[in-house]
Amino acid sequence: MAASRSSSTSFSNASTSPCAACKLLRRTCNSDCVFAPYFPDDQSQQFANVEKIFGASNVANMLNDLPIHQKGDAANSLIFEADARVKEPIYGCVGAISRLQLEVAQLQKELCSAHTGIDRYGVYTAGQEYKGSAYGGASASF
Amino acid sequence: MAASRSSSTSFSNASTSPCAACKLLRRTCNSDCVFAPYFPDDQSQQFANVEKIFGASNVANMLNDLPIHQKGDAANSLIFEADARVKEPIYGCVGAISRLQLEVAQLQKELCSAHTGIDRYGVYTAGQEYKGSAYGGASASF
Known part of the structure; x- marks a missing residue:
């Protein structure tokens, strides 16, 4: 698949810094944070794009609807799609x-x-x- | 472009029925409705997908950010992308x-x-x- 950066990211909620999503949304990053495994704190631009295009609650719903082994690929495809829409606001991925x-x-x-x-x-x-x-x-x- | 159904849809707010978006969102469809030209009342499934994947306010923002002659193509590409994500929840358009x-x-x-x-x-x-x-x-x- 075209995007496969963070699917294998290991998430430690013992980390001192919140994930990119919780940082942007200004909320506490709990151990059960749905975003943290796929949007670590160094992926703030990726999450900002995803949040702008899909909205944080839609992304959370989409991830929650999938089994654990598919969430990483789904997050990466959402990152790819959001990035395409930011770069090409009329056509997004459909342009590609x-x-x-x-x-x-x-x-x-x-x-x-x-x-x-x-x-x-x-x-x-x-x-x-x-x-x-x-x-x-x-x-x-x- | 892959999707080009409603870009030329003429919108008459004199119509008795609200657009597909206003019907789903249970709001009054005014003459300046941002959705009505691109989501006429017979496109309820298309708007339901777009709303589920992107969220109504994100779609409104994306359309409002574009000049009038590009809004139709943008709406159609959003319909295409949302449809792909509904059919293929892990990869969406990225699968294609x-x-x-x-x-x-x-x-x-x-x-x-x-x-x-x-x-x-x-x-x-x-x-x-x-x-x-x-x-x-x-x-x-x-």
Whole structure:
């Protein structure tokens, strides 16, 4: 997956500093803080983006709805999505999807042309082989 | 862009029914409603997804921050993104991006192989031409 920075972050609530979320939201960072494992105190910009785009309570709800082993990936994809929306306020992630879809279409077109080229060479080669045997010339094996 | 349904929706606040947003939020749909042009009353599911993922006030802020001619595209990309997150709660749009990136990588690999194949045929053809002239056989033109 595109974002995989903090999924393995170990969270120690014995830490003296609150997580990036609790710092921004000015609240006490408890041992059961839903944000702390995924938004450690050095990820303040990431959480600020996520909070601006999705809202803290929506993010908490989305994380709470998932089993523990999926929360890290979900947090990282939310970070990625929020970052894309901050950088590209009209299209967000959908801009990247559109560009990739165009790239796929372009590559498929090029691949189709390349295969047509190979087929033409194949016809040419088969013709050479045929001419070779019909007129007693050298075989086309090279 | 992937989503372009309601960008050209004309909004008449003279309509008797409130927009999908005001209906869900149980508020009066005024003539200056920020949601109404992009979430007409038949788009209740789309607004419900957008509200669940981004929150109504965040969506209003994002739309208000954009010039009028960009609000439609922004609303449609938010609808697309929210729909992706509802369907795929862990990865949302990022899942589609990852799949497209894999598809691009696969196509680039296939294209590279195809070009290598064309180059080999080219070497082969050049060799045939050379053999043809060296041994007095038929020319390679076909």
